[in-house]
């Protein structure tokens with residue numbers, strides 16, 4: 001199948017290149033750019049020297065749809081709201097890695113992203129797919145909205161308890177930390193070495209654009225209440241750790257809670273549950289499509305602690321997008337994604 005990437009010069013795009021280069025069914029035919037037409041990708045990324053002969057091409061939806069079967073949009077929010085519908089209308093399948101089609105309520109998108117929302121019709125057309133929670137909607141779809149990085153870690157950590165209705169209303173608090181590649185490749189004061197090295201930063205306090213995305217999905221799983229979600233920037237390149245707290249009123253033991261997770265995820269190829277008392281680290285999933293989860297229940301406070309880690313550029317973006325592409329086209333979901341994390 002012929003694959004095109006928009007935003008290949010960005011961090012998410014670079015990971016798509018790395019994964020798709022070795023994929024047995026998808027072949028990268030075209031790379032598109034808004035700023036570097038005519039160049040080769042290795043003029044931007046020396047680590048890709050000699051691997052991709054094709055030149056970066058300008059963005060032209062009609063031509064792109066003729067040249068490819070599927071386009072990944074790894075562009076900043078505010079771009080795909082217009083570009084994705086043009087591609088789908090021309091018959092091309094699309095997976096959008098940005099936030100533009102995740103939040104189905106236009107007012108909420110505009111409130112949290114401070115940008116104009118996509119057209120209501122196309123918001124309905126785009127299928128939000130976190131495969132472990134709703135893969136049945138994806139097979140045969142033409143247009144996928146790939147989840148955000150923090151929502152992926154958070155929702156996979158919470159889903160088993162939420163589906164069982166075990167968490168009490170208004171009790172969910174998520175303390176999330178990300179490596180700096182989560183902010184993309186553009187330089188900013190907050191992410192330069194002297195600001196971040198040996199330093200921890202809280203950011204977007206009660207303002208993070210992933211709050212409505214997480215709440216929307218939790219609502220569909222049966223938890224209808226606001227969450228507290230807080231993000232921190234950590235001096236490392238990649239990785240997200242979401243440490244999640246919630247209250248359980250029912251009489252339950254930590255072994256029973258662990259069993260619920262075990263039952264939910266035992267058949268999931270990309271979710272690895274730690275044994276009770278063990279917790280994952282971000283390095284243990286780096287460069288892979290895994291989400292690793294550990295948990296504990298404090299019978300003294302009736303509060304559960306769930307630790308969920310992913311690689312923000314992989315399960316949080318590029319490899320999850322390829323997982324979605326596999327499902328869309330009826331391939332084995334793990335195709336081209338069966339590699340272990342890079343460690344140490």
Ligand SMILES: NC(=O)C1=CN([C@@H]2O[C@H](COP(=O)(O)OP(=O)(O)OC[C@H]3O[C@@H](n4cnc5c(N)ncnc54)[C@H](OP(=O)(O)O)[C@@H]3O)[C@@H](O)[C@H]2O)C=CC1
Nearest residue numbers: 007009010011012033034035074075098149182184185312
């Ligand atoms: N980084 C992460 O961990 C995650 C990122 N995402 C989302 O994925 C998307 C890409 O993120 P990331 O790769 O980190 O971002 P980067 O900033 O690293 O790259 C974005 C790329 O988008 C392209 N671009 C910029 N402006 C335009 C435009 N007007 N039209 C078309 N293309 C444009 C640029 O390429 P060029 O100049 O060649 O056009 C740029 O290289 C974002 O929406 C982000 O929110 C989602 C989950 C995790």
Ligand SMILES: CC(=O)N[C@@H](CCC(=O)OP(=O)(O)O)C(=O)O
Nearest residue numbers: 077098099148149178179182183
């Ligand atoms: C470390 C860091 O800055 N991370 C980014 C994640 C961006 C992202 O993935 O956001 P959308 O896809 O929803 O635009 C942030 O917190 O905004």
